[in-house]
Amino acid sequence: MATSVVKRLYQQRKVLRIMxxxxxxxxYAQSFLGYIWTILDPLLMSMIYFVVFSLIFQRxxxxxxxxxxxxxxxxxxxxxxxxxxxxxxxxxxxEAKLIRSTRLPRELWVLRVVMSKGLEYVFSLPILxxxxxxxxxxxxxxxxxxLVLLPVGMAIQFVLLLGVGLLLxxxxxxxxxMNRIIRIVxxxxxxxxxxxxxxxxxxxVLQTILWFNPMTGILEFYRSGFFPVPMQLPPILxxxxxxxxxxxLGRLVFKRLEPTVLKEI
Amino acid sequence: MAAxxxxxxxxxxxxxxxFRSRKRNLSIREIIFKRRMSHPRETFWGLxxxxxxxxxxxxxxxxxxxxxxxxxxxxxxxxxxLPDEGKVTVRKGVAPLIxxxxxxxxxxxxxxxxxxxxxxxxxxxxxxxxxFDEIVDFAGPQVRDGLDMxxxxxxxxxxxxxxxxVVTTLDEPIILVDEVLAVGDKAFKEKCYARxxxxxxxNRTLFLVSHSQGDLKxxxxxGLYLKSGELVGDGPMNDVLKQYSQDNR
Numbered sequence: 001m002a003t004s005v006v007k008r009l010y011q012q013r014k015v016l017r018i019m020x021x022x023x024x025x026x027x028y029a030q031s032f033l034g035y036i037w038t039i040l041d042p043l044l045m046s047m048i049y050f051v052v053f054s055l056i057f058q059r060x061x062x063x064x065x066x067x068x069x070x071x072x073x074x075x076x077x078x079x080x081x082x083x084x085x086x087x088x089x090x091x092x093x094x095e096a097k098l099i100r101s102t103r104l105p106r107e108l109w110v111l112r113v114v115m116s117k118g119l120e121y122v123f124s125l126p127i128l129x130x131x132x133x134x135x136x137x138x139x140x141x142x143x144x145x146x147l148v149l150l151p152v153g154m155a156i157q158f159v160l161l162l163g164v165g166l167l168l169x170x171x172x173x174x175x176x177x178m179n180r181i182i183r184i185v186x187x188x189x190x191x192x193x194x195x196x197x198x199x200x201x202x203x204x205v206l207q208t209i210l211w212f213n214p215m216t217g218i219l220e221f222y223r224s225g226f227f228p229v230p231m232q233l234p235p236i237l238x239x240x241x242x243x244x245x246x247x248x249l250g251r252l253v254f255k256r257l258e259p260t261v262l263k264e265i
Numbered sequence: 266m267a268a269x270x271x272x273x274x275x276x277x278x279x280x281x282x283x284f285r286s287r288k289r290n291l292s293i294r295e296i297i298f299k300r301r302m303s304h305p306r307e308t309f310w311g312l313x314x315x316x317x318x319x320x321x322x323x324x325x326x327x328x329x330x331x332x333x334x335x336x337x338x339x340x341x342x343x344x345x346x347l348p349d350e351g352k353v354t355v356r357k358g359v360a361p362l363i364x365x366x367x368x369x370x371x372x373x374x375x376x377x378x379x380x381x382x383x384x385x386x387x388x389x390x391x392x393x394x395x396x397f398d399e400i401v402d403f404a405g406p407q408v409r410d411g412l413d414m415x416x417x418x419x420x421x422x423x424x425x426x427x428x429x430x431v432v433t434t435l436d437e438p439i440i441l442v443d444e445v446l447a448v449g450d451k452a453f454k455e456k457c458y459a460r461x462x463x464x465x466x467x468n469r470t471l472f473l474v475s476h477s478q479g480d481l482k483x484x485x486x487x488g489l490y491l492k493s494g495e496l497v498g499d500g501p502m503n504d505v506l507k508q509y510s511q512d513n514r
Contacts, residue, residue: 014384014389015384015385015387018381018385097368098368100340100367101345101364102361102367102385102386103343103344103345103359259346262346263281263346
């Protein structure tokens with residue numbers, strides 16, 4: 001079963017490419033300006049937190065130093081997470097017309113959103129590396145070999161988002177109010193993810209709870225190359241398990257609800 | 266047919282269950298864990314106990330009153346609805362002429378839409394290049410003049426014409442037609458007829474839903490008669506049409 005879906009999706013890779021290309025074209029239609037829009041949000045949010053915590057509260061120690069780099073390493077992948085969950089959960093609803101008229105595997109629409117948003121993240125990486133280079137030249141950071149773990153984090157996040165999208169997209173077709181719930185939960189998740197603070201800032205029990213947020217472990221992969229602190233194993237292991245669990249659950253729910261979704265769409 | 270004994274479409278006891286009210290208060294928990302709904306009275310079977318085999322080159326006409334399940338059956342074969350019971354096996358590619366304009370996007374130009382829709386149905390960019398003129402010619406001069414106009418400025422007739430033109434240019438061996446011939450002006454209708462006859466002589470398999478006896482007699486050799494979701498007639502087109510008109514006397 002599982003292999004047959006993968007095979008069918010692979011057979012449709014051409015269509016997938018067309019769709020992703022179209023997404024990016026729409027996104028970057030005005031060439032450079034389009035690009036600025038996609039990175040403006042995380043960049044501005046990072047600046048806000050930087051100003052609030054570093055300049056107004058004047059207390060370091062919420063995150064690692066340099067704080068702005070710390071913020072960006074969390075904010076950029078969060079942008080991917082946020083965008084892919086918001087749009088991925090709407091994937092079936094948004095493409096209702098295409099779903100009614102083509103026999104493409106329905107998982108494709110979720111996969112396409114996760115990929116498009118993922119590519120936007122990849123395109124935002126030069127900004128991160130730019131900041132890294134600046135701080136490196138100024139001698140404020142010492143990057144290490146763990147920079148190569150960045151793609152590992154991306155791979156886990158990709159699978160995670162796919163699982164979440166498969167889980168939520170059919171539910172969203174059938175339950176009208178789900179949209180609002182997702183928006184609220186996402187905002188809560190932002191603060192439940194160590195983006196503007198480090199994990200060890202949270203007191204004991206809370207820290208353990210945060211381990212179960214799969215993004216916690218994923219951020220370890222993104223950050224460890226820039227910051228010389230040891231990687232925390234428990235959240236990483238939990239992250240991988242939760243990710244695989246969500247993919248499994250997502251596929252199960254998607255398969256179960258697919259006939260009903262097709263009748264309703 | 267002796268050379269290829271496997272039917273291109275086989276329906277094996279398929280059934281599909283709908284809710285009477287379209288939007289319903291759905292308990293997600295229920296549907297995941299039980300699969301069956303707890304209020305069976307509120308549902309009805311759109312199709313039930315349908316079995317048939319269609320062989321390559323068959324031209325099948327679907328007849329039946331409104332709500333009989335014709336379009337539902339077509340959508341099940343097209344793979345855009347999944348049956349709750351039984352199984353439908355489609356062994357060749359399908360070109361569905363259902364919701365013709367479904368794949369088109371209003372903001373893109375007609376030109377971009379042709380590439381996009383044909384791409385969604387599996388044609389490569391080069392293949393579309395090759396057929397581009399053929400597609401546009403068939404859709405008519407109005408469409409040609411508006412090629413670089415956003416698709417949403419097209420009239421509904423132009424939209425359908427372009428949709429028909431793209432989908433019938435696909436190489437798929439099975440063609441499903443859902444009453445699309447009813448739209449379009451007289452001249453375009455004639456073109457559609459010619460195109461369908463060309464496709465049929467090319468040994469494609471045709472599935473046609475229509476209320477027009479003339480169309481059915483012209484294209485179809487075999488008829489299927491659906492009544493309240495059940496298959497009550499399957500035989501030569503003329504016999505099935507006779508049965509249908511006797512029923513509705």
